[in-house]
Each structure stands twice: as C-alpha cells, then as structure tokens.
Amino acid sequence: MEYLKLIRYQNLLFLALVQIFIKYGLFTSFGVETTLNNFGFSLLVMATLCIAAAGNIINDIYDVEIDKVNKPNKVLIGKKISERNSNRLFIILNIIGVAIGFYLSNVIGKPGFAALFIGISALLYLYASYLKGMLLIGNLLVSALVAMSLIIVALFDLLPIITPQNQAGQSAVFKILLHYALFAFSINFIREIVKDLQDINGDKKAGMNTLPIALGRKRTITIVFVLGVLITLGVVLYMYEHLYSQQILLLYFLFAIVAPLLYFCIKAWDANTPKEYGLLSKLLKFIMFLGICTIPLYRFITL
Structure with a gap:
C-alpha cells in the first residue's frame, strides 16, 4: 500500500480514465479511423502511467525535506520506503515506459515518436530536481505535461492514419481534444499555484522561488481569483459557441x-489559510474530473 501511495495511484487511475474516455468515448463515438487496436491502446496507457508514476516518485525523492515541513505525517521516503528502493523503482518504471513507447512508435510507423516518452521522462526529472523552484516555470511545465497526456492519445491513434479523404473528420475530433487539453492545462496551472500557497513554508526553507514567495500570499490569491474568473468566462464562451443547440x-x-x-x-476571493487553500485545490481537482466526464457525452454532437 505504501508503494501505491508513492506513485499516487489515485492520480494514475484518473489519467487512465481520461485516456479511455478519449479512445472509447470520443474517437469511437464519432466513428473516426484509429491506428491502435485494444492491445496497442492498452500499451499506450501503460507507458503513460509508468512514466507518470516515475515522475511522482522522483518528485517525492527531491521533496523529502520540504514535505517534512509541509506534511510531516505523509512522508514515505526515508520512513516507510528507502530512498534506494524508490530510485530503483523510478528507473524501472522509466525503462518500461520508454521501452513500450519505442515499441508502439515502430508499430504505428512513426519511430521518431519514441522521443516523446524520453523527453517527457527527462522533463519530469528536471522539474523535480531543478525547474520546480523557478518562478512559474515548474507550474507551466507540469501543466503542459498534463495536457500532453491527453494529446498523446491523438498523436498515436489519429495522426498516423490521416488521409485526404478522412482529414476533415479526424481534424474536427482532434480540435475537440485540444479544447480539453487546454482546459486541463488551465485548471492544473491554477491548482499548481494554489499548491504553492499551501506549501509556502517548506518551499521557503528549501530556497524555492514560487509565486507566493515572490509576491506574497495576498497578491497570489488575487491572481488565482482572476485566473478562476477567466477560465469560467472561457467555459461560458465555449458553451455559447459550440453547445448552444445541445x-x-x-x-x-x-x-x-x-x-x-x-x-x-x-472561495478564492478571501482565502488566507492553509485549510482554505486545501479546499481550493480539492475543488479544482473535482472540477477537472467533472470536465473530463463530459467527453463521452460528445456522441450527442454532430460534427
């Protein structure tokens, strides 16, 4: 059970669910041509989960001292799991993820796509070891990787089979997926800032340069509020342009x-305590889940 906590199994299950929704709730509903059969798609999900799990592990390894300040009761590495075993699992999961990615890339006739898995794995390591402490860079990077976990399904399942005859339908579905990727990026970016508000004490001790440390809690929560308003307006605009007849x-x-x-x-307007920041983080995670759950409903839209 401790190892499941280490790899953040709840987040991995959610990631797998998102990719399943995309494959069987979006692509299948619209009847677009796809490259991967069920086995190939299962491998793509497995590769994604392995690399994501490895990213969670290396992040925890580098955050041990920070977590001792921010959440001392939840520290696993060094207490319940040794750092040596954590590093071994990190390496094994990365090897499995990259190897599957290499195999799939050759199966679909796009060997260059293997670089995606290598690049994502490297970026997750850089995020944990260095970029996380840079102002907004870490927030933007991890949010982009979350969006990429959606887009990668289209890159492997739609792109290789596009022809002049099916390009219109494939492109229309890919556009919908890009909208969801943008939604996932936006929600996660705000959540990363909220998490920085929660973790400000440990981050200060570790010499991080997060937004709350650079600007202060009050200015940062104002930015969170403004970003929340902007994404709300964006969703309303999307509803007006695409869903007004549905x-x-x-x-x-x-x-x-x-x-x-x-x-x-x-709630963000006057949030100023760790408990309130925690509520905001949970709300964003819940909103992300509800948003992703709309993917299977797109069968009701006529392209």
Whole structure:
C-alpha cells in the first residue's frame, strides 16, 4: 500500500480514465479511423502511467525535506520506503515506459515518436530536481505535461492514419481534444499555484522561488481569483459557441462545471489559510474530473 501511495495511484487511475474516455468515448463515438487496436491502446496507457508514476516518485525523492515541513505525517521516503528502493523503482518504471513507447512508435510507423516518452521522462526529472523552484516555470511545465497526456492519445491513434479523404473528420475530433487539453492545462496551472500557497513554508526553507514567495500570499490569491474568473468566462464562451443547440450538454456544463468554478472564485476571493487553500485545490481537482466526464457525452454532437 505504501508503494501505491508513492506513485499516487489515485492520480494514475484518473489519467487512465481520461485516456479511455478519449479512445472509447470520443474517437469511437464519432466513428473516426484509429491506428491502435485494444492491445496497442492498452500499451499506450501503460507507458503513460509508468512514466507518470516515475515522475511522482522522483518528485517525492527531491521533496523529502520540504514535505517534512509541509506534511510531516505523509512522508514515505526515508520512513516507510528507502530512498534506494524508490530510485530503483523510478528507473524501472522509466525503462518500461520508454521501452513500450519505442515499441508502439515502430508499430504505428512513426519511430521518431519514441522521443516523446524520453523527453517527457527527462522533463519530469528536471522539474523535480531543478525547474520546480523557478518562478512559474515548474507550474507551466507540469501543466503542459498534463495536457500532453491527453494529446498523446491523438498523436498515436489519429495522426498516423490521416488521409485526404478522412482529414476533415479526424481534424474536427482532434480540435475537440485540444479544447480539453487546454482546459486541463488551465485548471492544473491554477491548482499548481494554489499548491504553492499551501506549501509556502517548506518551499521557503528549501530556497524555492514560487509565486507566493515572490509576491506574497495576498497578491497570489488575487491572481488565482482572476485566473478562476477567466477560465469560467472561457467555459461560458465555449458553451455559447459550440453547445448552444445541445440542451443536455449545455445543462451539464452549466451545473457541473460553471457552477463549481463560480463557487471556486467565491472561495478564492478571501482565502488566507492553509485549510482554505486545501479546499481550493480539492475543488479544482473535482472540477477537472467533472470536465473530463463530459467527453463521452460528445456522441450527442454532430460534427
């Protein structure tokens, strides 16, 4: 159970669910041509999860001292799992993820795509060891990698099979996926800033240069509020442009996404304690989940 906590199994399950929704709730619903069969897709999910799990491990390894300040009761490495075993698991998971990525890239006839897995693995290591402490750079990077976990399904399943005859349909579905990737990036970026607010004490001790340390809590939570308002307006605009004739989807977006986002903005307006920051982080995670759950509903939209 400790090893499951180390790799953040809940987050990995959510990531797998997102990719399954994309493959079977978006691509299949619209009847677009795909490259990967069920086995190939399972391998893609496995490769993604292995590299993501390795990223979680290396992040914990570098954050031991920070976590001793921010969440001393949740520290695993050095207490329940040795650093040596953690490093071994990190290396093994990366090897498995990259090896599967190399195999899949050759199967679909795009051997250069193997570089994606190598690059993501390297970026996760750089994030944990160096970039995390740089102002906004770490926040932007990890949010971009979250978005990439959605886009990579299209790169392996849609792109290799695009022809002049099916390009319109493939491109339309890919565009929808890009909208979700942008949503995931935006929500995660705000959540990363909120987490920096939660972890400010440990980050200060470690010499980090996060937004709350650079600007202070009050200015940072104001930025969080503004970003929350902007993404709410973005979702409303998306509803107006794409869902105005789809009543079921419109109502779902309104009550399951816009309403929680408005509640988030209200709570963010005057949040100033770790407990309140924790609530904001959980709200964003919940909103992300509700947003991703709309993917299977796109079968009701006519392209």
